[in-house]
Amino acid sequence: MGPELFLVFLAMAVMTTVIDLVSRRVFGKSVHWAVREGLPRDVMLGQLVMSETPIRTRQPVALHGTPDQVFLNRKGCLVPIDTKLRGKARATHADRMQLSVYATILRHTRAEPVADYGYVRTVTPGHRVRYIKVWLLSERRVIAQQHTVQSKEYA
Structure with missing residues (x-):
């Protein structure tokens, strides 16, 4: 794996972490619980x-x-x-x-x-x-x- 590919993967990991943190603040922990719980989509929404x-x-x-x-x-x-x-x-x-x-x-x-x-x-x-x-x-x-x-x- 070249340095460019490594930087792409690193940037994706950082973006995923940032998106997760922002969504927890905006939507609350209940959204994350519902996804982990496997709550059916019709009731999750x-x-x-x-x-x-x-x-x-x-x-x-x-x-x-x-x-x-x-x-x-x-x-x-x-x-x-x-x-x-x-x-x-x-x-x-x-x-x-x-x-x-x-x-x-x-x-x-x-x-x-x-x-x-x-x-x-x-x-x-x-x-x-x-x-x-x-x-x-x-x-x-x-x-x-x-x-x-x-x-x-x-x-």
């Missing part, structure tokens, strides 16, 4: 509107829960996220139901529309984080499931 905030509704049925996060995505829709500690990065039917319950509550308590998907944020051994997109169940299925659970409780 949006806004966090809830973090571990209890939510509830009585309509169309009594439901309650505490989503880990709810983002307002760049299209203006609410996206629920729930974190799970797992041996493997996977989403279950119970995760899908839980996110669907949150979505149903949000539809009845917030003015913003709710996306038809959410994310299960899995943390696996070694603190590896992965976001798994989950298509939510319809409100009708959530209500039917709640009626089934209530009928078993009173049986």
